[in-house]
Amino acid sequence: MNTKAPLLEVEGLHVAYGKAEVVHGVDLQVQAGEFVVLLGRNGAGKSTILHAVSGLIPKRAGRVRFGGRDVSQSSPRDIVRAGLVQVLEGHRVFGTLTVEDNLAIGTYASARRSDAAQLERMYDLFPELAARRYLPASKLSGGQQQILAVAQGVIASPKLLILDEPSSGLAPLVVDRILAVAAELCAGGMAVLLVEQLVEKALRHAHRCCLIETGRIVAEGSAQELRGSDVLERVYLGSHTAA
Ligand SMILES: Nc1ncnc2c1ncn2[C@@H]1O[C@H](COP(=O)(O)OP(=O)(O)OP(=O)(O)O)[C@@H](O)[C@H]1O
Ligand SMILES: [Mg+2]
Structure with missing residues (x-):
């Protein structure tokens, strides 16, 4: 059991676009040097959670602490300077x-x-x-x-690198390479928070995984625990994401 204060601590995060709330009370922690994967179908709210954590979109409610500091109201620039860097979805x-x-x-x-x-x-x-x-x-x-x-x-x-679907549109070998480099940097002490549709590839490197369904975390555990769980199958039933 890790008793150290987490590097990233998200508590009771709610995010809305206009009147439509799409993230409904997410609690999430990442320890220093940990590799955490967020899984969930298209539209589950994964990018929204990440953007709110990075300060790129406003939060309706909730608190974000990073490196022991409350960054809930900080600008994206200050959050980056504190050591939290997000690589956005797509090749920007x-x-x-x-x-x-x-x-x-x-x-x-x-x-x-x-x-x-x-x-x-x-x-x-x-x-x-x-x-x-x-x-x-x-x-x-x-x-x-x-x-x-x-x-x-x-x-x-960065102390924490957030990667939002780095595989999208890429050949499997390139994806393997990006994830292997992320894992290597993680072994060197950097924490990684990864959103990935290629479930099996992501689980290979993960210390811990959180499953998101319609704006809520519905399961959390090690890769091994999630692989055997019904909830992973339910969330991805009918989708072509295992690889
Ligand atoms: N800018 C926006 N304005 C209004 N609604 C949005 C906006 N961005 C996302 N949404 C909606 O919020 C919900 C969550 O979207 P989000 O992009 O966070 O999902 P995601 O899990 O990252 O999906 P994907 O796997 O497709 O990237 C979806 O219903 C989406 O349609
Ligand atoms: Mg997304």
Whole structure:
């Protein structure tokens, strides 16, 4: 039993778009160095939870603590500076900028300045970026752009990296690679909160999983516990997500 205060602690989170509430009281914790996966069907509210945690959309109610500090009312910029970085769904990189300039943007988010050592660390982790550092990002394949988006998040050495469906639209090998790098960084002490539709791939790396259904956490446990549970089958019944 881990008795340390969690790195991320979400309590009683409610989020609405206009009058329509889509997240109905979510409690979620991530410990330092932990790999947590959020699973759930399309529209379950996974991205909404992540956006609210990162301060990108308002919360109707609830509290978010990060690194022992209440960040419920903090700006996205302050949350990033506290060490919580989210890689958004889709390959959001700046196509006209070079790979290296895109990476440099990632360092602006951190309190630290961009320096050569940070860039070299990314090129060691992601050799496919090293080979293309002076190319405009638009010349990269979809998979390479997603790797760049992840590197852009990782370069600031966050305490918690949030990845929202990094696999979407990518070849299985690229997905494996992104998840393996996330797991490796996690072993080095960074916590990961991952939303993923490829259930089996995500469970392979997870220390803990939370199952979301229509804005609520309906089950939580280790990968092994969830694999054997009826609730996982129920949530994904009829969907083509196992891989
Ligand atoms: N900007 C928005 N305005 C209004 N409703 C929204 C908005 N974004 C999401 N929703 C609705 O909120 C609910 C939760 O959406 P959300 O994007 O959080 O789900 P998700 O679990 O991330 O789904 P997916 O797996 O498709 O990414 C859905 O019913 C969705 O239609
Ligand atoms: Mg989503």
